[in-house]
Amino acid sequence: MAGREPAPAGGVPICLPESSVPRIEVIAVATVTKPKTKTDLTSGADILVQSLINHGVDTIFAYPGGASMPLHQALTRFSDRLRTILPRHEQGGGFAAQGVARSTGKPGVCMATSGPGATNLVTAIADAKLDSVPLIAITGQVPTRMIGNDAFQETPIVEVCRGITKHHYLVTDVSDVARVVKEAFLIATVGRPGPVLIDVPKDVQLAKTVPNYDVATDLPGFRAENPKAKPEQIRQIAAAIKLSKRPVIYAGGGIISGNASEELRTLAKKTGIPVTMTVMGLGAFPSESDQSLDMLGMHGSVYANYAVEQADLLIALGVRFDDRVTGKVEAFCEHGKIVHVDIDAAELNKNKPAHIPVCSDVKYALTELNKIVEAPEEIAAWVEQCKK
């Protein structure tokens, strides 16, 4: 992603879209008072909180400090619409925000002050990055004129989190706040979910401007839609399934974040193929089902690991061939053809070469596949063997 240039010093251009300019009728009286309209000046803090509410956030985990006090004051003004829960350590707040995201699918939001508050969020942010959890982390920062001065409670948190965030922002101009929040939610949730950091200096929180919540995003190169499998790729997968003698489905966190559990169950039902899950994928397929091989990997079940070792077709859905699952990667499923469906092209062929790599949202791919897939001819003996 291209870095943001700081706004030129010397004034913020105020853009009023035509539709929001009120018509003021001149009334012939001695004094004319300007009516209160939606286009009053609003502080950066209020704009940020209102933006969160506009994006459907109902809970935030926030621990206050000097550099984030204006944000906390703003939160009290919106407390009927946005619940602020005070954790006892910023890391607790960060993991709680993850709890929201992982259990509901909506982005979780946490907030900390500058310096030690921000650095206390680092672990939770890194955790969200590795498990692809949509998280918005907001940190207060020292005023813009003091950045780089070793100011009190200052840390260059954007620098610190560069490698562990999907994207990150340092907002230097109050007129950027609404757009940055909008972009952050888009980036956190579209494609492979991940954490986005928004660092907001105190003077930006206090500065005022007229907000435009309908502002256009400025993300050149960012595709705002999930990739979709091509029809010929779907046909290839269906053909591979039909011809297989010892197939196994290997499903993971991508099924959960992609809300594709139903489509996975349909596929399993139509084809009768046994299903094994990673620790991130547990719950995607019912463990009580006869077709479930439970978890695979380092501490996975014996039968799941043997099944993969002997499979001739491995259908990998929303997984990344992590080392806890594969063990020695060259030996993992060495006799099998691999179909790999993932929303992130960077994962295809990263650890294991895929014979049929498909960059796609897994729910879409499975929906299309379920329309044409047929059960492979004789796998009853294989399924029996897997269960032992």
Next chain:
Amino acid sequence: MWKLTRDRDPVITVGVGQHQMWAAQFYKLSKPRTWLSSSGLGTMGFGLPAAMGVQSQFPGRLVVDIDGDGSFQMNIQELATCFCENLPVKVLLLNNQHLGMVVQWEDRFMQGNRAHTYLGPIHHPEARGQGDGLGPTERYPNFVQIAKGYGCGAAYIRDKADLVPALKEMINYPGPYVLDVEVPYQEHVLPMIPGGMTVRDMIKE
């Protein structure tokens, strides 16, 4: 635990370590987004605050953090948040007084040499791997006292016979609750394929 709670459609969170793996192996899950585990980064201390976040979204639901004594202490202060913000999270604490997963690797690959994996006082013989196998005579810390200090319900059990009634009490308690369950530290998570190895190297006992 699973049998007692399956009708309630609970959400389970875990810390990291042996307790996490046992929960993954034995708790039968059937719906997406009912299982929360720090998997990629594997961060200890994840369980309690994650459960707190879930509870905030599902106020009436049963939310259980299956935790270990090491992981639990890393974010134990969030018991305060649970109490003060009315988030009645239940903590099922599998307490073996050790950093269980690391102990397992020490036992398997390092001849049992204890390297800072005992979570009690350093003068205890367990700290040097010379415990009598029955566990330390005084358990540390007193989680029941700590939980009660935070205003939460709490109980300690060591006998299998006490487990089901204790779980029921925890599930029905109207507030956050910590159930401290004494478990032996010699248990290993099995099966295990050691890092970088193959299915043929699987350890089953």
